[in-house]
Amino acid sequence: xxxxxxxxxxxxxxxxxxxxxxxxxxxxxxxxxxxxxxxxxxxxxxxxxxxxxxxxxxxxxxxxxxxxxxxxxxxxxxxxxxxxxxxxxxxxxxxxxxxxxxxxxxxxxxxxxxxxxxxxxxxxxxxxxxxxxxxxxxxxxxxxxxxxxxxxxxxxxxxxxxxxxxxxxxxxxxxxxxxxxxxxxxxxxxxxxxxxxxxxxxxxxxxxxxxxxxxxxxxxxxxxxxxxxxxxxxxxxxxxxxxxxxxxxxxxxxxxxxxxxxxxxxxxxxxxxxxxxxxxxxxxxxxxxxxxxxxxxxxxxx
Numbered sequence: 001x002x003x004x005x006x007x008x009x010x011x012x013x014x015x016x017x018x019x020x021x022x023x024x025x026x027x028x029x030x031x032x033x034x035x036x037x038x039x040x041x042x043x044x045x046x047x048x049x050x051x052x053x054x055x056x057x058x059x060x061x062x063x064x065x066x067x068x069x070x071x072x073x074x075x076x077x078x079x080x081x082x083x084x085x086x087x088x089x090x091x092x093x094x095x096x097x098x099x100x101x102x103x104x105x106x107x108x109x110x111x112x113x114x115x116x117x118x119x120x121x122x123x124x125x126x127x128x129x130x131x132x133x134x135x136x137x138x139x140x141x142x143x144x145x146x147x148x149x150x151x152x153x154x155x156x157x158x159x160x161x162x163x164x165x166x167x168x169x170x171x172x173x174x175x176x177x178x179x180x181x182x183x184x185x186x187x188x189x190x191x192x193x194x195x196x197x198x199x200x201x202x203x204x205x206x207x208x209x210x211x212x213x214x215x216x217x218x219x220x221x222x223x224x225x226x227x228x229x230x231x232x233x234x235x236x237x238x239x240x241x242x243x244x245x246x247x248x249x250x251x252x253x254x255x256x257x258x259x260x261x262x263x264x265x266x267x268x269x270x271x272x273x274x275x276x277x278x279x280x281x282x283x284x285x286x287x288x289x290x291x292x293x294x295x296x297x298x299x300x301x302x
Contacts, residue, residue: 004122004129006069012119013065017057024053069116071129076107078114087114091133095140096269098156099250103127106156107134108269115156138273145220145277153218153274156267161214169211213265220277227254227262234262238285244278252278 028049033040039047066081077088093110100106103124104117116123145151157165215230224237242257250266252275268274 004125005071006116006120006122006126008065008067009119009121016060016065020056020060021053024056025049028052069114069120069126071126076114076130087112089114092136094134095137096154097131097134097137098267098269099271100156100267105130137270138276141270141273141277150219150221151277153220153268153270155214155216155265156269157214165211165214216265216268218264218268218274220274220281225278225281227264236262238281241278241282241285244275244282246275254278 025046026049029045032045032048036048039045063080068079068082070077070079075088075090075093078086080086089107089109089112093112094107095109096107098106098108100115100117104115105127106113106115106117107130108114116126141151209231212229212231215228217228219226219228224235224240227234227236236254236256240256240258242255245253245255247253247263249263251268252264252271254262254264256262264271264274
């Protein structure tokens with residue numbers, strides 16, 4: 001099967017080029033008469049802006065518009081220019097797959113990462129071509145489970161980025177809360193504070209929750225699983241997990257026997273394999289409860 005090359009979208013490149021030319025002319029033309037009096041009349045008036053636009057267009061062409069992703073039988077690579085490989089990952093090196101949305105995804109392994117996202121063509125076709133070649137990830141996770149007795153599934157955002165996002169969300173929420181309380185103490189409940197308090201409160205609280213979710217880590221062990229977020233964690237033994245189900249956001253809902261539902265974000269690494277681990281762990285826990293210790297999985301063997 002012929003695998004497409006993901007090139008920068010031509011329409012997006014033309015749009016960015018037009019914006020670069022427009023901003024260069026608007027940003028430099030008003031200053032030209034003061035800095036260069038000899039260029040104060042057209043068409044020389046537009047010469048500095050045109051020069052800046054040409055420079056920026058060459059820079060964008062060299063660093064952005066010529067970039068592409070390529071897939072072959074051995075692996076996946078990103079090129080800043082068609083003739084220069086910037087990052088390459090062999091299929092045997094890839095250990096984590098992050099599904100960012102319906103078309104965009106990221107792979108990591110061997111200390112490198114490639115994110116197929118942004119204004120590139122054929123991203124969906126590239127994703128469909130990559131997925132069958134990543135079956136080795138399942139074997140790697142099974143080997144890790146046997147060796148370490150635990151497997152960790154994490155989010156694509158690094159820990160410091162997740163903590164920074166959460167800190168900013170808390171900062172915004174604290175500032176808005178302080179502003180509303182200070183206004184209420186002054187007995188003024190009309191205007192902007194009233195709107196923030198009664199209409200924006202749920203959105204701001206949801207912002208904090210989403211920022212906390214950026215640091216989600218799910219650890220599957222022999223005795224159960226642990227879901228850790230930036231604002232807390234849940235330890236769930238296998239016998240407390242009633243079922244798993246995919247939600248409308250392509251994430252996983254953990255339905256507990258207490259009827260509590262814990263939602264896992266869709267961008268967790270290897271989320272499809274995580275669902276398999278959870279299903280198998282729950283199935284064997286139920287089997288053990290009925291029949292003893294027969295048929296243990298690699299996550300539950302002593």
